Amino acid sequence: MESQQPDQGTAEGRSRFYAIYVTGGYEERVVAVLAERARTLQLDVRSLVYSPDLKGVVFVEVGDVKDLYYVIRGVRNIKRRRPTAVNVDDILKLIRPPVAAAPVAKGDTIQVIGGPFKGMMGRIVDVRKGEVDVNLLEGDSKILVTIPIDQVKPLSKEERQGQS
Template sequence: MSSSEKKESKIYAISVVGGYEEKIALIFAERAQTLKLDVRSIVYSEDLKGTVIVEIGDIKDLFYLIRGIKNVKRKRPIAINLQDVVKLLKPLTVLPSLNKGQLVEIIGGPFKGMKGRVVEIYSTRGEADITLLEGDSKIVVTIPTEHLKVSEQK
């Protein structure tokens, strides 16, 4: 096992001049390959102006990576955790507008295909309590709102 495989990945946000994210990410990739640096991934997003995110094994390699590049604003990268990266890069989902008493169809999860009526909405958690209309008993389940589709009321 080489020393690069033993080290745990660390993720850093590197501040760059806005509009140059793609160019700098390509320069980073070329430099990492040429110098055989322990760079595991390089990510940028048009939505995240002025930032390139780098996953790296050895912190020393990060400084070799950014040293001397003109459009890198700060020479001191900011350590971030994986959950923050996922939040930044995860596409936003459009949540359906729900009202109490509305008929809905469940389009995901274990109750997929069932119909129900909205009892309570928890907008801060992105969930809703639904009374299932299938079967004889009145079962109330909590479902994420992205798994719900508003049914046409007749």
């Protein structure tokens, strides 16, 4: 027996994602107005998303693009009346929370995993918000560099012994 799934070409089956450009700082207000209009007019607006880090853009998921044009018609603070189609993967990159960096402390031996010192080992001298001061252990001279905390990885005792 075949399962009955909505046709991917119809409005019920497939979502489309669009970026709407709004006046910077008004993203939350525009989302509230669009949500209320979609509810009142019973339009197929499935989600409204904005990121505080991305000023001037609101993302809308709709089943039918005609519903999008109805919901944005006449709304203040929308800069362009032509929404831009976007890929869902691009939206997820923007709204996912950043991955927490591995916990490091003063005196830890680390390996640099990004930036110009990638692959080098070092010892942490100081930890500040978002960055660490590292004494690089490569070569004869001790070089003190400041590196973003997300570009370092603490080494376990086994890894340190294997590198020596």
